[in-house]
Amino acid sequence: MNNTLGMIDGVANHLVDDDWVLVNDEQELPTGGKAILSLERWKKRVLVEGEEAHSCGVLLGPDDEPEEMFPWIDRVPLIALQFPSFRDGRAYSQANLLRTRYRFQGDLRAVGDVLRDQLALMRHCGFTSFAVREDKSVADALKGLEGFDLIYAGSAANPEPLFRRRGRVRNMRS
Incomplete structure (x- = not known):
């Protein structure tokens, strides 16, 4: 995955x-x-073969339920979520659930039909790395993570809405 971008200390980098x-x-x-193994192959290695949960990453497809990872959520280093098409947004919901409900702290990677225009929203849903399509420019994709950082609503990346963040800054200046 040489077309992979990742967030390091809040800054997008080519990994x-x-x-x-x-x-x-x-x-x-x-x-x-x-x-990075499919959920079924990963479960076989961990549950049947006795492999350690942290030894491999897991790929969740659009029809896989994030809650299946809950028993191992604190031991899995990477969960990749599949975007089979740029029109298929189920992985956004999966990412949000993994970050907010299940408190996944590891690397959350977008794979598949990952394009520049999606990256800012992916980041706000909790993704920390992005395997950009091989036919797209990494330098161009990095620009997709530079803008649109200030959104009003809370998100998985920044749970506080903008009005609360602004209010806290005003109170600190007083």
Whole structure:
């Protein structure tokens, strides 16, 4: 995933040395790399084969329920959410649930049909890394994370609405 962007200390960066590899169910696991497995394959490795929950990342498809990850939510280093099409927004809801209801603290990655215009909203839903489509420019995609940072409503990235944040700043100046 050399087209991966990530948030580091609130700043978007190109993750050139990203070790995570998205592995489909028919592929062998990479040696020495970090694998992202489908939910079913991940559960088989953890529940049946006794692998540690933190050894691999998990890919949730649009029809997978985020609550299935709850028993391991504090041990999984990365959850990738699939965007099969830019028109399919189910992963936004999954991301918000993972961050707010289930309190997932690890890396939440957007994969699939990930485009520049979606990145700001993805960030506000709780995504921390983005595997931009291979046919798109990483430099151009980085620009999608530079603007639109000030939104009125609360979000997974910043739960306080703007009026509360502004009120706190005014009270500090008084």
